[in-house]
Amino acid sequence: MDGDRKPELQIKPGRYEDAALGFRNHWYPALLSSEIGEEQLVPLTLLGENLLFKRIDGQVYAIADQCLHRGFKFSTKPECFTKNTITCWLHAFTYNFRNGELVAIPSAPDSRLIGKRHLHSYPVQEINGMVFAFVGDMDPPPPLAHDVPPGFLDPGWTVVGAVNVPSACNWRLAADSGFDPNHIFIHKDDHFLAALDRPFPIANRIVGGDTFHEITEVTGPGPKGLVDALGKSEPVFEFEFECDGERGRMASKIPPNEMAYLAYGSIEGSIWLPGALKVAPWPILGMVHYEWYVPVDEKNHRYFIAWGKPCETDADKAAFAHEVHTKWKYLGYEQFNRTDLIANLGVETGTDGLPYRSVENLFEGDGYTLVWRRLASQHNRGVQTRRGIPTA
Template sequence: MSEEPLVNPEVAAMVGDWRGYVEAKLGFRNHWYPVRFSKELDEGAIEVIQLLGERLLLKRIDGKVYAMRDRCLHRGVPLSRKPDCYTKDTITCWYHGYTYRFQTGELVNILAVPDSRLCGRRKIVTYPCEEAKGLIFVFLGDEDKVHELKKDVPPGFLDEDLMVLGKHRVVESNWRMGAENGFDTLHIFIHKDSTLRHFREFNFPLGHTPLPGAVTRVEDEDGPKGVEDDFSKHHPVWDGEIDGQVVIRGPKLDKVKGTSASVGTSIWLPGVLKVNSFPMPGITQFEWYVPLDEKRHLYVQTLGQVCTTEQERVDFANKFETHWKPHGLDGFNGDDIWAREVTEPFYADDYGWVDEMLCEPDTTILEWRRLASDHGRGIQTKQDLR
């Protein structure tokens, strides 16, 4: 029996050179994804997560995090329904006693059938984990094709002195609605009333269109693959007119200061945005759109600042809690969240990809779709969930 496609084949055939992106409704396999903050998983604790449609168990053993598929090989029940851990590095299925080692996924025993010939010969799927900058990353894919983490995070994220703080939450939309919302130059319009203006001066046009040379690909063999958008090469629109009458103006404080995030934005596989000089110069926002299933993504929001002294770390942490989290990650990005959730129904049946009517600034989105189709290391399918 052939596998049922995730995406309408008729739609996939119509979108041309970004077909792979449209087919990646559940995301791209063989990439690293952040799933939790390190501080959220204590020694010996188990966390149940979902990633690209798969249910996984995370456990920290002797300081290291391991990820195992949450499904017993015997009858397919979720181990998490009643996680019995009689030793620190094993989990026993509550139903029939099948016992697996977290580090390898190996079936080490069946408590009611200790002499079974299956023991030592079968394994549950496990996935590599790494921790960096206070985040737990899982590489969901084929173990013999594990790539370095540096190839799946934006440039600068792993810099030694960069301190990273953040939060995560579930958004009720496909991950691609998140990625395109973040990299969409025209969506700046919805942020025109942001409360962040109480804490920094913004030049915020109503919209801005990339000029030739603004949007470029980064495709170095040994680094991450992404698309960069240089805001200094944009044409901004400051006044909104209807029938020749100005009905709204974007805050314009000083031409020399340029627009918001004066350097620009970039987006990187497998789906992570980098915003320079935001929410203020000296801080960089990194945000991931992690596929949970076909209709939800985990929005991992982080801010990074170079801190070389303990006092700088304390000051950044304090400002994060009092300013940047409530007015940036919650307030400013709150606009983004509801925009994604409202957009989701239009694309849910797949026909939105051909019925949409994009305009000139959307060249950024189209370049991202093409790059993702060209360099995604594998499309998650329903077959991968079995």
């Protein structure tokens, strides 16, 4: 049985093109810690599956939001007669929230099903102000450290999760764009750049190579991902063109200086399975930007953002959390990354009803996207499909 095998031996990768619902058997952020209080029930859909979360004695648990009897969705009208249980409103089947075990049926208190049937229980880990859930069947699941960017769990590293918003497009559109440096064109008018007086390029050109071979692939033990080649690229701050006798010009709103070129080249972007971006340093020196694209269904995902930096004392951590929530959540998300959601929605609506990738006409700069798709296809732990919720 799979439960007797090591997690790495249970992996059956699937094609990126088929992963409309994401990759199964991976850890995903589900909530910010601040979004679930003691004994609070929070229903969520992840990868097309309905989950129900609850914090009990400080720890967060998650079960399938679906009664085993007739499939009733608990969150439609939740009933909890003890802090550790959930009762189906339809026929009062009652389950242990900590492990999904069926513990009582009022109309059949001696039923042979009691103690022998279980709701699917999702492994949960809460760390760095975020609640991660493992959507899959591996027993035991792989370590969380294999599904987050390197350094995210390091001792002495403080992470503040601040953004968890819905995005009305398939998660792959966001992932494809997030790691592609040439999407920076969309940010040229963002208030974030003016607020920090930061020259920012409108395009990115690889010098002395190509976007297929300059990217570093990380496929050894631990997280699997790609590291970009911005240090080997030329940022473009101004571009002119001619059409039908007219000249057009596009340029950064803030004229670049020598430091602007050095600063851009020092930024390192990377993308990691199952769909997490890391940018360092960003938005300023000493800070790291993280974002996740968490599948909800075929046309929606949740967009998470967190920022990290080293902090030595509790006072340092509190000051950083305050800075994130009062400054970077506004400038970094509302005045910068929110533009990405608008762009991704434009691709989703522009290709509505068409198969994924069917309208693409790729160019030389699309190596970033194609290498990501290839790595994701080779190293995921399975493609999620719409099917019945597993039972035990």
